[in-house]
Amino acid sequence: DAGVTQSPTHLIKTRGQHVTLRCSPISGHKSVSWYQQVLGQGPQFIFQYYEKEERGRGNFPDRFSARQFPNYSSELNVNALLLGDSALYLCASSVGQSNQPQHFGDGTRLSIL
Amino acid sequence: SQQGEEDPQALSIQEGENATMNCSYKTSINNLQWYRQNSGRGLVHLILIRSNEREKHSGRLRVTLDTSKKSSSLLITASRAADTASYFCATDLIQGAQKLVFGQGTRLTINP
Numbered sequence: 001d002a003g004v005t006q007s008p009t010h011l012i013k014t015r016g017q018h019v020t021l022r023c024s025p026i027s028g029h030k031s032v033s034w035y036q037q038v039l040g041q042g043p044q045f046i047f048q049y050y051e052k053e054e055r056g057r058g059n060f061p062d063r064f065s066a067r068q069f070p071n072y073s074s075e076l077n078v079n080a081l082l083l084g085d086s087a088l089y090l091c092a093s094s095v096g097q098s099n100q101p102q103h104f105g106d107g108t109r110l111s112i113l
Numbered sequence: 114s115q116q117g118e119e120d121p122q123a124l125s126i127q128e129g130e131n132a133t134m135n136c137s138y139k140t141s142i143n144n145l146q147w148y149r150q151n152s153g154r155g156l157v158h159l160i161l162i163r164s165n166e167r168e169k170h171s172g173r174l175r176v177t178l179d180t181s182k183k184s185s186s187l188l189i190t191a192s193r194a195a196d197t198a199s200y201f202c203a204t205d206l207i208q209g210a211q212k213l214v215f216g217q218g219t220r221l222t223i224n225p
Contacts, residue, residue, distance in 0.1 A: 043201075045214065048211055102213060104148075104158075
């Protein structure tokens with residue numbers, strides 16, 4: 001079975017641009033979460049979506065937004081990119097029930113010039 | 114702010130030795146999870162331990178949880194070169210969202 005897939009794997013943008021990152025969850029998983037991992041740090045929670053509804057939002061500015069589609073895939077959008085947005089963006093899926101693990105994709109490496 | 118703190122930040126041992134990593138956290142949790150991350154890759158789920166459990170095993174991995182001390186440990190026995198990676202603990206807080214709060218990780222190096 002396919003794991004969590006993310007696209008693109010790498011992306012280079014300049015300050016002020018916007019970016020859209022995509023995630024396909026494991027088949028049967030209804031929950032998708034997004035995390036930002038800056039080099040040398042642990043991942044930081046950005047959003048969780050379950051059944052197309054936002055369930056949680058981390059401490060990120062409104063430049064960050066996301067949505068989940070009827071097939072449970074998800075997009076993360078970031079507007080007005082800043083140098084500090086350079087990071088590995090990780091998507092994780094789960095069945096959405098309590099006490100279930102999250103399964104991560106390999107991430108999108110975003111570099112802002 | 115980080116909920117979990119791993120200790121040590123870096124650990125280097127010889128192949129075949131055991132590796133122990135510790136994690137402390139600050140608030141009540143629903144469960145605690147350990148993940149492994151190879152350089153530049155995604156996180157691989159290792160073990161989930163619920164707040165009402167004290168110990169769990171999976172192959173060469175042993176995880177303990179002490180909710181009174183708000184701490185957990187991950188033991189890897191008979192380490193192999195392939196175990197070289199960063200290890201993170203993540204707490205799933207008692208909230209509506211399935212939000213994992215990660216520590217900064219322990220960088221484990223296994224020397225052949």
